[in-house]
Amino acid sequence: RGVINPEGKEGWFSKISSHDGGYNKATMPLQIATLVWILAHVGSLYHFDSVSMADKLGLTMVDDYSGHFGFWGAFFTGIMAMIVAGMFAEKWYTRSMFFGSMWLLYLVSSWYEVGFWESEQLEGTWGALIWLGFTFFICVGIYMISTHEKYGGWANLDEYEASGARKFWNAHWASLMVGAAFFFGLVIRVQWYLIPSMNAFGTGNWDMTGGSDPWYMKRVVDYILANNAHFIFDADRSYPLGGVNPRPPLFTWSIALVTMALEPMLGPDAVWIAILGLPAIYGALTIFPIATIAKDNFGKSTGVVAAWLIAFMPAHVSHSTWGLADHDAFVMLFISMGFMFWFKAIKNSGNERLTKTSSPRIAEILKSFSVVASEKRSSMAFAVLAGVSFGVASLAWKGFVVGPSILFLAYFVQVALNMFRRKDSTTLNALFLAMLISNLLMAIPFYGHPQMALILDGTGLQPFLFVLGFTLAISYVTTGFRDKPWLLVLGTLFVAATVFFIILFVLKQLEISNAWDVLFTGSGYFTKTKIFSTVAEANAPDRGQLFAQLGPIVLVLALTMGFYSMWSTFRNKNQSHLFFGIWIFAATYMSWTAARFMFNATPAVAVLGAWGIVALWDKANWQGLVRTWKKFGVRTPADRITGARKAVWRTPSFSAILLIILLVGGQQFTYGLDSAIPGTDSSEDDLDETIYNIIPDALRWELAGFSILDSSAYSGNWYLGSFGSSFNDPGWNRAYDWMAQQDSQMHFSERPAFVSWWDYGFQALDSGEHPSVSDNFQSGIPAAGNMLLARSQTDLVSMFIWQLATGDLRYNQINTGDYELTNGFDKIVENHMHTEEQHELFVSIQEELDVDIMKQNIDDYAFTVIQTNEASQVQENSKNVMASGYHRIDGIADTSTLYYRIYQDGERMLCDPEVSASCADGDWSNFDDANITFNNNVRSGQETQYKTTHYIFGDYWYTNDLRDEFGSVSTHIHRHNTRIAMTTQLLNDIMTDSQIVDLYDDLIGMEDYYHVQDYEGLPGDTISRDHEIRYFAIDNRLYPRAGRYTADYSYNQGQPMGIFGAPTILSGQDVTTFMDEVYETSRGSRNFEMTREEVDEAMTNDFLDQQSGLDIDPLQV
Structure with a gap:
């Protein structure tokens, strides 16, 4: 210091004392610690060079494996050396000896544990005693030295005699600790995912975690790199319809730009390094805004604790690791920055009156806001920065509105409190509007793009516009009528809001708009729609998982401080505390309701938990x-x-x-x-055992039935094994690799399509390099679900035909504006039909948009369940169903006579002409005759339920919402399920198996008929192709083995149904058609098999009996 450059009086090293000459003896402890750190790393490299290749590569399955003294051992040795040096500088000699010797003892003992050296004397129980003796006598030696009259008895430095180490620590401890949190937060997000991501199971290719979603990010990035343009329309997803890429561009463009910077050095691997690594970097960077929020509002100590909490919070770590190429980490970084700037804005905003009078005239209100901008410049600047941060988030995730929405709730409460307290809300109104308008200006170019059309879309900007509209109304009333009685102002807002909500509700009931659902259900996350009920992240998490992901004690402390914040709001009139209280309660409620929002809750939990x-x-x-x-x-x-x-x-x-x-x-x-x-x-197993071995064995000894710690033998996964993402299994990797090699001579967009459940669509597009019928944008759900449940190959081909017809309709609508089949497609279909009526019915099924006509078609072409008697699902011949419908002649419904059909446990019962006089083709033409047979097969007629539960098309049982919600504005799946069911039934009625295949063969032979966006070309470049679906994939999750939940737990991962329920439910069908859910129960010594409903009823009765004081044997499941 001072040799090369003059000494500075400020900065990180200003506390190092001045000295004469070229060597500073005053910094001897620091120099020795630095030398120890260097030698530790030199030693680790030397040891690495001396071990076998298996030890170098970490091949734990090899005999005599012991590993090597790696980077982290040397790193923490250096850290400990620095700590000991600091203690020595403060003359904490006893503590420095203790920590230094204990660390050295730990290193030596850990080397023994892993097998670097061996000693027979240290084996068994005596070995543990010997290690305990080493520890004891080292501590005794330190104590004797420290208390020795000649060598010990030293005094610490007084507080006013602080050493350079103490001065440095006092000046920079917070920055060092936050920096360390960032370093370790980044390291843990990278270290264990790095190597597996470069060596996919089964293929050795690059791989990613997080399911199928990241693979579409890769597809978009590849397109950007190839064409220097954003990927807007994808003709290969939701095949053959195609669709826009609805994801905002900023996250993928950030990856593309980093790739461009790395490409000269890394070549084709650059894109993989960027897409795998950036999420971990974004996740670690989130530490800084979280620490800043906590420091600005609660002090340095809270900032440091918040940084470490978010660095190691499971819910945050698991969504921001290397290899999880999703936008979550990027979005949360900028949402956290939005909150950080907003809290800075309101911290010094105040609520004093900056204008003497108020007026409802727009010009006067704008003038009031301009006064706020001039008088509260720093607050206004921070509000705009908050809006910019949320704007960046909006250009990466359409759900960005979660941030402004939480702030809006607090803003609304604060404005209401200001009215009661006769305080001015003009400043707060101006700041909040500045934030929202800044956000809007950044979002509009993308959301308003003509091909996106997301401005008024429920999945786009519509929720944000609600927040903006509410804010404008509140700002206008509370600013313009500031000096009016608060009851009048509040009443005006209440009446306006009531009228607005009534309009939205009426529009929903008239099936004109789903804005009501968007506003009150979070687009389905909070009140489950049929689709969201099958999506894991949209369902409420297990409560144990919720607390574990956020930290059990941390979450409780955060909620406690949330309650204190609300109390402080009313008691101390602290405006910032109100926003903190609303933030933690809103975030907790959201994560309690939908697993997706556990990650979103991490910043609030970290700040208030700290x-x-x-x-x-x-x-x-x-x-x-x-x-x-x-x-x-x-x-x-x-x-x-x-x-x-x-x-x-x-x-x-x-x-x-x-x-x-x-x-x-x-x-x-x-x-x-x-x-x-x-x-x-x-x-993970090795690390778990390492953590276990940190505790001395002596603390686990059991003496007279007592031990300080758990004395059980180590059995693996004591501390770890509950969290963590996974990479694909070898089966899927090999399958995608095989598919990528098929049709390689064709352009991407010309290749035949792949079909499986939508969870697999994105990876089929990227890794499999083929178009996909369904995808993770929840497109193609009815088609994929029905195809997976097809009862025969012929039915599957019929569904392929329907999907191609839907794509043809969509293609013609885009190009001509007419919602009808193209002439070429229609001509082929007509040539294969036997009558004009059949052709007209096929076309009507595809093209008819009138809801009432389609509902009538359901009534005419389906058998409608009219009564059900279900004694017990676990008894044979127990479920009896009667349905009514019309017979079809050459595929056309004959509505002149209504017939009745009886099913028993899903199998059709044929009418016996010797018993009934109204038999016709196995059905009954008279209800009374059918009902006699029905009642003869049930246990009790009193248990018969008279309601429509299903609509039956051929062998397919569709649930009653197929018709009841056919015209719903919230979802299209019922309309598609109806059309696919009717198409399949019609083709099976009028054609043989070979004729159906011939029709499909002619349709896929329409060479170069369709002109669509070319994935390998610039936006607007088209390619000619036909439409064909060729590849079909399933796995053991889609078609599960089922079995007992407990006995088969390891195979089923606790899910005997796998994900079979999702395609079944969303294809409009019923899981009970395919499998029974049986509960094995016992009461006392007797065993029973029961249904879910019977178990619920029995447990309820047991509870009531126990409450009344009865002595019973409770039901055990």
């Missing part, structure tokens, strides 16, 4: 303990040891709270590590 931890630490009274300690004397090591023991004994609250904080830290650390390790990584 505030709670620091508040708890303050209650521990550390300062009081130090004062008590000093009263007992701290001159010599002996005095300090004795004084510390007495001070801790007299401050029991400190020990209790310290134990809680250690529990929080240990829990957060292990859960965070667990989330950062793939579930398929064997190193």
